Amino acid sequence: MPTVLILGAASDMAQAIAKSFAKNKYDVQLAARNTDRIEASRSDIQLRSGVNVSVHSFDALDYKSHEQFFQSLNPRPDVTVVVFGVMTDEDAAFEDFTAAAKMINTNFTGAVSILNVVAKYYAGQKKGTIAGISSVAGERGRQSKLIYGSSKAAFTAYLDGLRNKLFKDGVHVVTVKPGFVYTKMTEDIKLPAALTAKPEEVGDAVYNAVVSKKNTVYVKWMWRWIMLIIKMIPEFQFKKMKL
Numbered sequence: 001m002p003t004v005l006i007l008g009a010a011s012d013m014a015q016a017i018a019k020s021f022a023k024n025k026y027d028v029q030l031a032a033r034n035t036d037r038i039e040a041s042r043s044d045i046q047l048r049s050g051v052n053v054s055v056h057s058f059d060a061l062d063y064k065s066h067e068q069f070f071q072s073l074n075p076r077p078d079v080t081v082v083v084f085g086v087m088t089d090e091d092a093a094f095e096d097f098t099a100a101a102k103m104i105n106t107n108f109t110g111a112v113s114i115l116n117v118v119a120k121y122y123a124g125q126k127k128g129t130i131a132g133i134s135s136v137a138g139e140r141g142r143q144s145k146l147i148y149g150s151s152k153a154a155f156t157a158y159l160d161g162l163r164n165k166l167f168k169d170g171v172h173v174v175t176v177k178p179g180f181v182y183t184k185m186t187e188d189i190k191l192p193a194a195l196t197a198k199p200e201e202v203g204d205a206v207y208n209a210v211v212s213k214k215n216t217v218y219v220k221w222m223w224r225w226i227m228l229i230i231k232m233i234p235e236f237q238f239k240k241m242k243l
């Protein structure tokens with residue numbers, strides 16, 4: 001049976017991704033910094049899908065542990081999905097670099113740290129798939145997502161580069177841009193229903209993108225066109241807008 005590793009497994013989105021792979025007969029490795037919180041979902045997924053589900057301790061910010069963390073997995077996963085991420089108040093992050101650094105160090109540095117380990121292993125095996133949950137916020141820098149957006153822009157560029165680097169080794173890299181999703185991260189924001197996905201839609205989109213070897217996927221198709229329009233606004237106009 002193939003195995004999927006979910007990094008940042010406690011979130012609603014990660015749980016939905018795990019369920020989607022389990023439904024399709026993948027064994028699941030759930031990795032999170034607080035393993036107690038995912039114990040219940042471990043037995044739930046195992047019971048419902050009849051696949052093997054294991055729980056692992058993983059902190060995206062503990063870079064030094066990443067090599068050992070990955071080497072300790074048995075079996076090593078066929079698919080690795082980076083779901084972890086942080087989005088905090090942008091005004092606070094502009095005032096206090098500690099808050100900005102937390103977003104950058106989690107969303108970009110933490111992802112690069114663990115995925116470099118995974119990528120080297122997959123390149124040696126001449127197979128494997130990496131999927132990263134990035135964001136449309138990374139497509140054009142703007143004031144309301146100054147730090148979060150730029151950390152996701154860096155993550156998207158890293159995933160693009162990794163896809164290019166690993167193509168010759170038969171390793172595939174998928175970039176997922178969910179648009180808005182109803183999760184804890186967005187619970188205080190009023191989101192437009194037509195543009196907002198449910199975690200389950202993200203779960204199925206990630207699974208489908210992995211099996212059909214998509215490069216970049218937008219969970220709600222409208223986002224591809226919305227971002228195209230946003231990217232087409234000339235900079236001399238864009239810089240005056242309050243976005």
Ligand SMILES: NC(=O)c1ccc[n+]([C@@H]2O[C@H](COP(=O)([O-])OP(=O)(O)OC[C@H]3O[C@@H](n4cnc5c(N)ncnc54)[C@H](OP(=O)(O)O)[C@@H]3O)[C@@H](O)[C@H]2O)c1
Nearest residue numbers: 008010011013059060061083084085135180181183184185
């Ligand atoms: N919601 C949206 O509209 C949306 C849109 C586009 C992209 N995204 C991206 O989707 C991903 C999932 O976000 P979400 O919406 O499901 O938000 P969420 O509920 O806040 O989930 C984020 C997850 O990341 C984990 N995490 C944070 N720092 C970590 C660390 N140092 N080590 C390990 N795990 C860590 C959190 O763990 P704890 O549970 O321990 O706090 C949490 O489970 C993120 O990458 C986010 O940027 C979200």
